[in-house]
Amino acid sequence: MLYPDIGVGQSIPLLSSTPIKRPNKRSRLELEELEEEEEDPSGASSSMNVEEPMDSTYDPADTVTTLTEPTDVKFESSKPVHKTATYIVYENCLLQLFEQCPVCQRVTNVQKKVFGTFLSVEQRCPHCDFFRKWSSQPIIQSTPAGNLQLSVALYANGASFFKVKRIFQAMKLKMIHYTTFRVHARRYIQPAIVHSWKTAQDGMMQQLRQQKNIVLGGDMRADSPGHSAKFGSYSVMDLRNNTIIDLQLVQSNEVGGSNNMEKEGLRRSLDLLRAHGVTFDSIVTDRHPQIQKYLREANITQYYDVWHIEKGVSKKLLKIAQNKDSEKLQKWYRSIKNHIYWTAASSSSGPERVAKWTSILNHIQDMHTHDDPIFPQCLHPQRNTTDKSKWLRAGTTAFSRLEKILRNKRILKDVEKLSPHHQTSSLEAVHHVILRFVPKNVVFSFLGMLCRLYLAALHFNENAGRPQARTAAGEPLFKVVFPKYKKGQCSAKPVKVEPTFQYVDNLLELIFENVVVDPTPYMDDILKISIPEDLTSQFDKPDKQEVINSYVSRFNQGQV
Template identity: 50%
Template sequence: MSWRRCVFRCERKSTLFGLPKEDTARNLWLRFIYSPVPEQYNTNIRVCSAHFTEDCFLNLGEYKAGCAQRLLLKSGAVPTLPGQSGASDSQLSTSQQALGSERLSTSSRSRDVSCQTDSIETLPAASPKTRSVGTQLSLGTLKGTHARSKGTQSSPPITFPPHKRPCLALDEEEGDTDISESIAEPHDSAVTEESGLLEQTSYNVSKYIVFESCLRELFETCPLCETKCDVQCRRMGSYVSFTQHCPKCSYHRKWESQPVVGSTPVGNLLVSAATYFCGASFIQFEKICKAMQLQIIQYDTFRRHARNYLEPAVIHKWNLDQKNLFSKLQEGGKVAVAGEMRADTSGHSAKYGSYTLMHPDSDTILDMQLVQSDEVGGSFHMEKEGLKRCLDHLEANRLTVEYITTDRHPQIQKFLRERNIVQFYDVWHFEKGLSKKLDRLSQKKGCEILKKWLCSIKNHVYWSATSSTSGPEKVAKWTSLLNHIQNKHIHENPEFPKCAHPEKVSRDPKKWFQPGSMPLYKVEKILNNKRVLKDVEKLSHHHKTSSLEAFHRVILRFAPKNVVFSFIGMLCRLYLAAMHYNENAEREQATTTSGQPMNKVVFSKSKKDECTAKPLKAAPSYDYVADLMKLVFEEVFADPAPFVEELKQIPIPSFLSSQFERPLKEEAVDRHISCFSQGAVESLQTVHMYQGTPAEHWGGRTQVFCPK
């Protein structure tokens, strides 16, 4: 039987009422509906208003006067009338209408605005004011018949499914610490009793900052008799509701600032989602809101939202986007990739290491793997493990790597040789390592002439790498540099017998390296090193990892190195950075109103006297944030179970401290105090070195040993 109609199949438009929560009243309802009461029955059945007497309604007169949208039942009301098929609420019997007119003056006029509330804060009564408040509705508007206020109506609403969200092994929204009551009320829920569906809400409509003083003025006076009213305020994070009651005419209504689904205000979830998806820090955002006294959710609520809805949505969207990208690349056969690792901290003390594979032809992030240091025995081995996981993931999706461009990490070289994958070295990393050695050499006495050639040598690195794909020819062009710095343009190497540029004769011999000199010998030792010559043959002739360096700068916006994240939190922020980069990697150059391309002047950090002009890119887009918002509010929030299961499939390593035995907090505090006190005493005793001090002196220093 459909619960959208009366259980007695009354063909009419009327108000439907569900079974009461109280057991006594529920049993009376069931005895009226079923005779006898069955062991099993549909809990979603509805009974229309035609089966109740006039004294069962709380707002009969107000409903007939047009001040209420639907009838309200009194607590404990029981249906007793058989009803009339085809009748409606407006076609009540004459006796009912007469009785309703007599009860109008004494019954409470009520207007239900579906308020989900928490703790109660009684506001002080104030004298009525006639000044209109532009931020909300006027007093004349309140006298008419209106549906439940939703704040805004500009965007299409979102329909949530009628079924109840499955219970997860996760914490649900319970509100902030300043809430003393439960937000869910039996008769003021966000469920429409006429249809049984969750209230339709919109998340992509405009929002405004409204002062509480402006809201109070809307509820201070009664819209019917203009008498000073009793007002109660209820808060929950960014959510606020007001309950207005007139002591003279018993006018009653409730208003809420935002829709509420289940026990979660939509605005509170929006704050968490916008903060997380944009890569912002909730702690910093909370400081901003506290500075301006803007009500906001607490950090614990933010973490519940992230754990239950936001992080599962990020994982799902990344997997979906990656699957679509792999499908496109499978059509083109083998792929060329570039890879590099990024650590969350500098040096070998990093906790996390993320290895990234990029498709250089489309400048798109293909895959990212996050590795914790204790998984591989230390930070030094994270790069190899990250690359291994990336390559395994590509092979599992039927993608064959043609060649890969990386840095010159020895572990990576050996690993790729064992997997029979062609490897090329990134030119920038090669030039960076070589330039450091040459810069140190140019600082030494007698080698100052090398400073004039540093820029030319750097340019020669890129020219040798990109001019040809043949290894021996690259080496021949590379070794010709030594003849060039001596002003020799004819070479003995048959692969490259002569320089391609025209000969330039200089009258100043100090510009060139002299044959047999010590500076030339030291430069030749660096440039003709066996490892250098071997690496020159494998320099990448086409692709570079400079785009990966740019992507690593994007990661800093989402996962700064001075902030500690959990494993899933770090992984989700890496995925968000990848979504942002993939969406904005191929941005066009910005133009003026007349269509002229725009450029910017950038000064070099290392060369303070030099500047270069670079094209100014257009403003980035954030379509991925809109997609994530839609995913959260239309799918994840309605049924988070499958998304959470997808997240649980990711293997999460244990905490680094889990391998150690955790001492009691009291013992750690006592040890710290005892160590500090003992150190202070021994420091005073070491002032007089030869007066029987117990401190131990060694190497001119005083060592204080604290008891363990």
């Protein structure tokens, strides 16, 4: 039945008045945030909390979602819910559509019900008994689609629920409760994330099984500095294409303390690779002593990341260069740093790296031939310098201090294992991405932490190969930056194209089209995860009231 007097789009009914079907009842937990407000014709409203399921019902067939506009924009009825455009609509503007009865044109009674971002409006005419019901969003398996979509968007993008809530409150936008967000995360989002990562990881493992000359990179990130970390996440990367192939989350009480988390994370990752039949040539890591011993006993070729060694040497050089009798070393500081990278990149064996590394001690004395037959002379062309004061002399305090650092037995042993091909700088970039999803100042559960690590890996892998952006004329785009370590000196940095977020769209599609319909198969992956006991499980839980009664402020302890 059409009502030509509705207003905009007169030949099209905005709402439907077909008989209403009663849906399945919502869970009691979801109803905790249900609000019901009734408006009388004068505009006064009253609200109350509703504990029972809404007495109004919903059926997608009862809501006509077709609306033609002067711009001839047509609604695609077959378009998925999570791909449909959404808008911010003010309440008073929306309720104007329900002020008059479309049949007798008289004032009607309006009742509205709010459930998070979901709004349902019932219009009843007391004069001609006209009735219709309108809902702001579809309902999927008794869950409003907008509420679920908001939860997925928050979680998948690594946003903070409480920060978004404050934004919504500032705009007077209706927001779901945190309890509802957690229910959505536990029932739908976390199973979908784990499934998505395992599916992507299985595909990567299948490709790696067929490849050779694989070089891995490994590094751990702790959730807090020092030795008090609760979680340690170990990342393993294929350094040839900068792709994360595995992430292991270790809780400190699993391994007897946070000092043992890195070794355990690496062990689990290597066991997973072996289980998938993946073989690799070498692995690049930092100089963690437990990692060195474990890889040595496992007969795995290990290389050290150059940056980690350069950082340690640079700190010692800066310290001795501050002394008056060693000020000349400041002129050689950058040259020695560059020499570390050149030594690693230009050498093919451990002895050659050591020979090239120690040759710098002759070079800074203006001596460019060396006793070591592996590297008998410097490769640079001979030059006559005009600054004679920069050269050091053997026997001086500055030279002796420098020689002590560069010829240190541990340094020579580490230089011998410098990585000649790939470095772990990309893993440091992964840690930067993880911070967006797992801030160190926020406490997460084990499963929550693991799912956010998987999201960070999905995001990083999708955007690892981003090309450099170009100007309209096709020129490569750069920006000028002032890195802190360069102490005021600037450098050019390539600008990458904007990142993509296809993994978020994939998660939305998986959740709305599969997980919500039948979450059981996706929960199986969650049940396979071994979740350790919380750190407080080893302690007896005291009575809360006793703890409260024993509370004494340090500023109010009475007279001594």
